């Protein structure tokens with residue numbers, strides 16, 4: 001089995017890479033080539049098989065080149081964790097067109113492009129599984145993060161459309177919609193005081209009273225890739241400590 005993971009150099013992508021490496025070769029994509037290589041070295045030193053590639057998922061040319069190269073050098077992709085993402089928290093009146101386009105480019109265009117690049121082979125082999133990383137903000141929305149919320153809703157919608165279009169071709173497509181998970185994205189763009197405040201607010205909105213761990217999302221991704229999830233298709237599965245219940 002070969003699993004392609006985007007945003008594999010950190011947080012959820014890294015955790016999924018370490019977990020999937022127990023039962024799969026892993027192909028790691030990240031815009032930050034050094035972090036992806038470092039995760040690959042971690043996996044290899046543990047006896048797993050991993051190859052890292054630099055790839056900005058928002059660039060069609062880079063995605064097509066990196067996917068073609070990975071399939072040539074490693075083999076056909078059986079499973080895709082379409083996960084690379086960024087967070088920029090900006091009030092609506094201050095969101096510029098560049099910021100809006102970046103948010104949509106990385107999340108929506110990026111996940112579409114990587115899925116498109118692997119779906120051809122999956123369809124030909126009549127087998128494949130894709131998990132896209134959405135968010136609980138896809139369904140509840142939050143103030144101060146409109147572009148992110150819109151992008152994550154689009155990913156949920158894209159997931160359902162892909163699931164419908166490829167179900168008859170032997171490919172399942174689902175989304176994972178994490179609640180607040182303890183990864184570097186939670187800290188990005190925040191001072192220490194703002195980070196502490198964000199952690200406290202997230203703990204307060206979560207019935208389980210704590211942030212999730214990346215490994216708890218990776219376990220869901222692993223399940224969705226497995227035959228135990230063979231009848232789950234087009235769904236948003238939400239590891240979120242009970243913070244959102246639909």
Ligand SMILES: NC(=O)c1ccc[n+]([C@@H]2O[C@H](COP(=O)([O-])OP(=O)(O)OC[C@H]3O[C@@H](n4cnc5c(N)ncnc54)[C@H](O)[C@@H]3O)[C@@H](O)[C@H]2O)c1
Nearest residue numbers: 007009010011012031056057084085135180181183184185
């Ligand atoms: N941590 C959370 O609370 C949380 C909750 C819901 C959803 N998410 C989503 O989970 C995904 C992973 O986030 P994370 O929490 O692991 O954050 P993270 O910052 O730890 O990891 C994100 C990774 O994506 C990479 N990346 C960013 N832009 C890229 C691009 N254009 N091309 C390729 N790689 C790129 C980064 O270099 C980084 O390695 C994101 O899509 C994020 O929106 C996170």
